[in-house]
Amino acid sequence: MVAVQTARPAQGAALPAGAATRAPASLEQRVWALLDTLPDPEIPVITLTDLGIIRHVQVADDGVEVGVSPTYTGCPATEMIRRNIREALAAAGIAPVRVVDVLFPPWSTDWISERGTAALRRFGIAPPQRHAAAALPPACPRCGSTRTERVSEFGSTPCKALFRCNACLEPFEQFKCI
Amino acid sequence: MTAAVAQRAVPSQAARVEYVLRLADTSLILAQRLGEWVGHAPALEEDLGLGNLALDFLGQARLLLTHVGQLDGSNRTEDELAFLRDGPAFRNFTLVEQPNGDFAHSIVRQYFIDAWQVPLFEALASSADADLAAIAAKSLKEAQYHHRFSSNWLLRLGDGTAESHARAQDAADTLIRFTREMFEPDEVDRQNIEAGIGADLAAVQAAWSADARRVFAEATLKLPEAPPGAPVGKRGDHSEYLGYILTDMQFMQRAYPGASW
Numbered sequence: 001m002v003a004v005q006t007a008r009p010a011q012g013a014a015l016p017a018g019a020a021t022r023a024p025a026s027l028e029q030r031v032w033a034l035l036d037t038l039p040d041p042e043i044p045v046i047t048l049t050d051l052g053i054i055r056h057v058q059v060a061d062d063g064v065e066v067g068v069s070p071t072y073t074g075c076p077a078t079e080m081i082r083r084n085i086r087e088a089l090a091a092a093g094i095a096p097v098r099v100v101d102v103l104f105p106p107w108s109t110d111w112i113s114e115r116g117t118a119a120l121r122r123f124g125i126a127p128p129q130r131h132a133a134a135a136l137p138p139a140c141p142r143c144g145s146t147r148t149e150r151v152s153e154f155g156s157t158p159c160k161a162l163f164r165c166n167a168c169l170e171p172f173e174q175f176k177c178i
Numbered sequence: 179m180t181a182a183v184a185q186r187a188v189p190s191q192a193a194r195v196e197y198v199l200r201l202a203d204t205s206l207i208l209a210q211r212l213g214e215w216v217g218h219a220p221a222l223e224e225d226l227g228l229g230n231l232a233l234d235f236l237g238q239a240r241l242l243l244t245h246v247g248q249l250d251g252s253n254r255t256e257d258e259l260a261f262l263r264d265g266p267a268f269r270n271f272t273l274v275e276q277p278n279g280d281f282a283h284s285i286v287r288q289y290f291i292d293a294w295q296v297p298l299f300e301a302l303a304s305s306a307d308a309d310l311a312a313i314a315a316k317s318l319k320e321a322q323y324h325h326r327f328s329s330n331w332l333l334r335l336g337d338g339t340a341e342s343h344a345r346a347q348d349a350a351d352t353l354i355r356f357t358r359e360m361f362e363p364d365e366v367d368r369q370n371i372e373a374g375i376g377a378d379l380a381a382v383q384a385a386w387s388a389d390a391r392r393v394f395a396e397a398t399l400k401l402p403e404a405p406p407g408a409p410v411g412k413r414g415d416h417s418e419y420l421g422y423i424l425t426d427m428q429f430m431q432r433a434y435p436g437a438s439w
Binding site: 070072073074075076103104105106107108151152153154155156158162176178 | 209223224226227229230231232233234235236237238240241308311312313315316317318319320323326327330
């Protein structure tokens, strides 16, 4: 048994109200499912789990612990991500929740899921190349051409760089490979 | 506050704190300097770039200062350490408090730091201090990216027009003297190196020099020799500029103690 309880049945939520009485494993699954609905604050087309920053969910007698890796050490979205996690779980009646930083091993863009990669591309952001292919120019998210060139190492958020496509002539952002 | 007791393989607590504080303050003060560029860079892309660099260095500083507050047993927060210490308590390299100057000065200063941070963090990633190792492994990825930015700019400036070449060379000639303290170990460095906590400065210097020789040669610039005599910021001996930086950076907490939002 765990001491973590849903204070009120999750009415209208995707999960049945009876979820509150499930064994630890299923509470853990519920937390994962909830986290999978939370968008990244700066790139809302990708969820926190698809971004690969949720490192662990531990259910213990004194609450639920969620381990989160920062993408960039100074990323201002980090604070908001922590708060959003606490609020979303609290809204589903899961408390107390502790959100802890996991620095090691450092987050890598290789941990972005295939679903996340596809979502970025649909949104017009060239997904990060996998490390194995980091030397290749990114493909244009609009026309798919690899005749692209970097305009700037940095973009509108710490995680992005600016590119332009020499085939369709459109500028685009790329999620940096780190 | 230099640790007087030289013990083998067990650094004094003061030396351990001091070692991390130097890294933290160097990142913090450079972040503050880089932030001054926001709204003033020569092009929008570089404005964003320098702002992004500032953010990364601030992120490093936050992690490192938090670690300092735990190491020294004071439980001071990152904010207390950043905003409530006076100049002589700061341990940053004198290099990072130097004025931004023109774009070439800022790029050369940045390159000197980036070429130091990459081999430093590579070494610290296997530090006996597990927290420091984790911070280094994380920051290394960012440092490598910064290094690409600053070395590419150094190439463009050095191998650009006569004007950009002259300015880049002037920046290197002016700033080189502040690089000595990066590689000259003192008692704090030695204790931490012996304990497997700190990075071997001879190896870091060898990597820095090899990289600088290569980049400067390609940029058609002369890499000057570093003369002695610059203030040693890591021992709290600063140039006059630090006071002005702190006046700006700490204003809010000094004027409205405890203010938060």
